[in-house]
Amino acid sequence: MDTQHPDSPPPPPSRPPPLLELDKATVRFGGLVAVNAVDLALREGELCGVIGPNGAGKTTLFNLISGVYPASAGAVRFAGRSLAGRRMHEIVALGIARTFQNIRLFGSLSVFDNVRVACNLHRATGPLHTLLRLRAFRADETAITRQVETLLDIFNLLRLRDAPAGSLPYGEQRRLEIVRCLATRPRLLLLDEPAAGMNPSEKIELIRLIREIKDRFNLTILLVEHSMRVVMDVCERIAVLDHGVKIAEGAPGQIRQDPAVIGAYLGHESARETATFPLPDGATVPPVFEVARGHASGDGNAAAPARRIKTMLTVSGLSVSYGAIAALHDVSFTIPRGAIVTLVGGNGAGKTTTLRTISGLLRARAGSIIFSDTDITRLPPHRIVDRGLCHVPEGRMIFANLTVAENLAMGAWLQTDADRVDYNREYVFDIFPRLKERLAQVAGTLSGGEQQMLAIGRALMGDPKFLMLDEPSLGIAPRLIRTIFEKIAEINRERGITILLVEQNAALALEISTHAWVLETGRIVLDGPSARLREDPRLQAAYLGG
Incomplete structure (x- = not known):
């Protein structure tokens, strides 16, 4: 006991x-x-x-x-x-109630009705009471109306009760979505x-x-x-x-x-090992970058470069919105010809939006994009590609139902020089021999790494001067990530193609690049030589706060 x-x-x-x-x-x-x-x-x-x-x-x-x-x-x-x-x-x-990453309100319904819909979950009366408008139904309606008005009042939305939900400013739509969740108790x-x-x-x-x-x-x-x-x-x-x-x-x-x-x-140290990624001969990036914000980010004591490297891309005061959501705020940077540079930052910082705007998939609300001395801010995507700027999007976006050969042919759609097309195809096979082995294979059946090779190869078939790569390591087995990045450095070194890289593995992105810009909530908060930023504690703060 x-x-x-x-x-x-x-x-x-x-x-x-x-x-x-x-x-x-x-x-x-x-x-x-x-x-x-x-x-x-x-x-x-x-x-x-x-x-x-x-x-x-x-x-x-x-x-x-x-x-x-x-x-x-x-x-x-x-x-x-x-x-x-x-x-x-x-x-x-x-x-259990939830909100969504993308707002899921009923935009054409009123603020009041959006919340009222959620209250039906705990309605005390059934279809017969509703159909016959019995006393219990009327009492239920009164209670629901009181509940909705109380919730809207708590969140300062009662004044907007009759407004269409889709007409509300973005912040108030977010609040309304939370109110609708609370209505389910x-x-x-x-x-x-x-x-x-x-x-x-x-x-x-x-x-x-x-x-x-x-x-x-x-x-x-x-x-x-x-x-x-x-x-x-x-x-x-x-x-x-x-x-x-x-x-x-x-x-x-x-x-x-x-x-x-x-x-x-x-990024893990093991993902980038100890090798370096050399730039093409004669294309050494100057130690001082002229950033459009008006200050030099490199080492002010460094010697001046022997020759000036021509600017390939200048982004000035770029602002972009998705409806009421401001995604980029006055973003500016300049990229010299022949460099590999990178945009890094946490999820939702605006990196992909920047690339999509440069390639013409999104329209800038303000600002300008100058590519090889041509203003491309308002050009459609196919005309931007025709000028030599190609974009490998996040998620690869290959044509899954077409073969490898057909995907590569799509990349050369705008090319008129058959000899140049043949040259580019052979170059793709040279750097990605696995694609040549799988020419007749349906692209959707390739591994993640092979699909990324195909996406890069398809872009190279467009004969680019400037290549933008969005998250090339995403969804790829760790053993293949190093291979992909070695090929990116090889493309830059052998073809002199300027590369703008967005990459979730910041350590690897900073290892392969010469200069970096750090985005946070749509704004550039830090920039400078990649080697210096690798050691900057503010980089970690941009990802993890602090």
Whole structure:
């Protein structure tokens, strides 16, 4: 018989079970493992963040919890109940609500009706009461109206109750989406990129809002967010994903200093080894870059270059918006001919937007783009390609249903010199011999690394003077990343093609390039010689806050 000494302290109270629990949760898409055996537990009242570089699996994790994707293996439990086999609306009824990375409001409905739709989840009356307009239905309608007006008033949106949701400013649309979630009476709120597109003052207001709704509505919150200033300021605990695997978990201060997290965002030393990537003969980049903002970023004590290298691209005062979302703010930089340079920065910083605007896929709201002394700011993409500027987009964007040979032929569509086309094709086969072996193979059946080779080869068939590469290592096996970057350096060295690189592996990007610009929330916050930026603590702060 167990006895307890009268002076012994009472046993500590047992901790309540987690509100949300992921146990080896896995999501597979064919052979791709997007979320890999992730363990995560949230207790009632916690505010936890999930971060990670592009392709880490963050949104897939949200889609798993909210029922968009089923688990391929492992389990997801909420309040002790398995979510396996439950439909999305059933999961919402259990008490899980979410926002989306891209706003999903009903734009043509009023502010009031957007929230009212969510209230129908807990309507007390059924279809018969509604059809006959019985007393219970009228009482239900009165209660719903009162609930909607109360929520809108709390968030200062009642004055806009009759306005179409799509007409609201971006920040108010974000607030309305959160209000609609709260109308479902959740216990767990999933916030997916709530700060996307917000300016610094709006982010400060968002931090205040998240804290307020957590306390006022007694919520547990799981937050996915690219803005490290928001995550580090508001979250009590942070989990970090990389390639679908949870690599770290802890308090914000611990995460900011964790070597594995720094490696995931800035690149691992093992990925770049010790080799250097030489530039083509005679194309040494001058130690001082003339940045359009009007200051020299290089070493002011360095000797002047023996000869001036001609400018290939000048971007001045570039501002770009997606509707109400400002993506780039007054971005300026100059790239000399024959250089490899890089844009680096955290997720959502504006890197891809910059490349898409230069290549004509997006229209600038303000600013100019001068390529080889020609203003291309308003030119359509095919005319920009015809002038020698080619873009290898993020995700490769090959024609998956065409063969390798047909994809390469598409790259040469605008070329009229048959001999030059033959020369470029042979050059592609020389640097990527694997493509020659697979000419008749359907491109969608290639490996990730082979698809990236094809995407670069297709761009080279356009006979470029200037090549933009967006995330060439994304989704590629680590053993092939080095090969791809060696080929990029070879293209620059042998053909003298100027290269602008956007790359999530910042360490590797800074190793291969001579100069870099660091983007944060659509603004250039740092620039200089790549070798110097590799050692600059402000680079880490741009990715992880601080």
